[in-house]
Amino acid sequence: MIKPLGIFMGSAFLxxxxxxxxxxxxxxxxxxxxxxxxxxHNILHIVSGxxxxxxxxxxxxxxxLWFQVFGLVYAGMAAWGFQVGEGIICGMxxxxxxxxxxxAALALAMLVIGFALPKQKSTSRSVRYGGSDR
Numbered sequence: 001m002i003k004p005l006g007i008f009m010g011s012a013f014l015x016x017x018x019x020x021x022x023x024x025x026x027x028x029x030x031x032x033x034x035x036x037x038x039x040x041h042n043i044l045h046i047v048s049g050x051x052x053x054x055x056x057x058x059x060x061x062x063x064x065l066w067f068q069v070f071g072l073v074y075a076g077m078a079a080w081g082f083q084v085g086e087g088i089i090c091g092m093x094x095x096x097x098x099x100x101x102x103x104a105a106l107a108l109a110m111l112v113i114g115f116a117l118p119k120q121k122s123t124s125r126s127v128r129y130g131g132s133d134r
Contacts, residue, residue, distance in 0.1 A: 010052030
């Protein structure tokens, strides 16, 4: 379950980050007229998405770890964003209150997935035969 979620999130972040460079999607520095973005902000989403995809392809453990790390990083960014308000966080990423709420919601979702989603039990079973394989 966690690998498909990681692939979905990775694809969404990759696509969202790439859309940030499409003229018309970002107008006056606002993504869809709501979220304040700049080049480093878009690159952060692209890199996050790529890491999600790579981690999910490696396996469930790597995907779970990235959900946990990603959730903690985005929680920190949300807290920093709420403190700054409209301005720059991390010395380069544009932010407004909608970004802060978005980062907080993402952090919550990632932390729940990373820490609370139960690990799946292996479904593969080895079958033992009592005799020869003829």
